[in-house]
Amino acid sequence: xxxxxxxxxxxxxxxxxxxxxxxxxxxxxxxxxxxxxxxxxxxxxxxxxxxxxxxxxxxxxxxxxxxxxxxxxxxxxxxxxxxxxxxxxxxxxxxxxxxxxxxxxxxxxxxxxxxx
Amino acid sequence: xxxxxxxxxxxxxxxxxxxxxxxxxxxxxxxxxxxxxxxxxxxxxxxxxxxxxxxxxxxxxxxxxxxxxxxxxxxxxxxxxxxxxxxxxxxxxxxxxxxxxxxxxxxx
Numbered sequence: 001x002x003x004x005x006x007x008x009x010x011x012x013x014x015x016x017x018x019x020x021x022x023x024x025x026x027x028x029x030x031x032x033x034x035x036x037x038x039x040x041x042x043x044x045x046x047x048x049x050x051x052x053x054x055x056x057x058x059x060x061x062x063x064x065x066x067x068x069x070x071x072x073x074x075x076x077x078x079x080x081x082x083x084x085x086x087x088x089x090x091x092x093x094x095x096x097x098x099x100x101x102x103x104x105x106x107x108x109x110x111x112x113x114x115x116x
Numbered sequence: 117x118x119x120x121x122x123x124x125x126x127x128x129x130x131x132x133x134x135x136x137x138x139x140x141x142x143x144x145x146x147x148x149x150x151x152x153x154x155x156x157x158x159x160x161x162x163x164x165x166x167x168x169x170x171x172x173x174x175x176x177x178x179x180x181x182x183x184x185x186x187x188x189x190x191x192x193x194x195x196x197x198x199x200x201x202x203x204x205x206x207x208x209x210x211x212x213x214x215x216x217x218x219x220x221x222x223x224x
Binding site (some may be wrong): 106107 | 205
C-alpha cells in the first residue's frame, strides 16, 4: 500500500528557514517524479515544486522560486522541501505527492502545517 | 500561465440527484486535465485524469468529460460521502501546474 508521510512543519519566524521531509513506502520511489503542493488555511491548492525521478530536473512555482528547494534521496525513499526566507503568505499545509510524470498526482500524504 | 476557472463556487444538491461541476481553461489543455476530491481535514484524492479516465478505486458514478478548454465532472447519483471540495488541475503546459479555485458540493 502506498504511504507518504510528511514531517518537519511548525512555527517559523518571517525570514527564517525550515526543512520539510516526506517519507514514502509501498512503491519504488526512484521510479516516480514527486511534487509538493500547499494549501493556505481556507484556500485552494497551489503547486509548489516538482522533481524528476533521478533528481536531475526540478520545477518551482513563481511564488517560491529562489526561496524553496526541492530535493530527494532515493536511497532513503525520502523527498524534501527546504524553505528559506519565509513570508507570512507561506503559511499553509504542505502536501507531498506522487507524480505520474505528466503533471498530475495520484497519491498524497496527509500534509504538514507550516505557520509563519 | 494557464488559468483554471471552476463554477459554481458551491452546489447544494439532494441525495440521489445528478451533480455537474464545470472547469474552464484560459487556453486549450487538450485532455491533460485531472479532477481531485478533498474532504475536510483530509488530503486530496485523485478522481479523474486525462479528462475522462477514472483513477483506481473511484466509483463509476464519477465521470469526466471535455477537452480543449471546457470540462465537466459529473456525479450521476449523489451519495452522502460525496460532500466535499472538488478541484480541477491542468497539466498540459507546465510549469506551472495550475488548479482551479474549487467547487464545494453540499448535501441539501
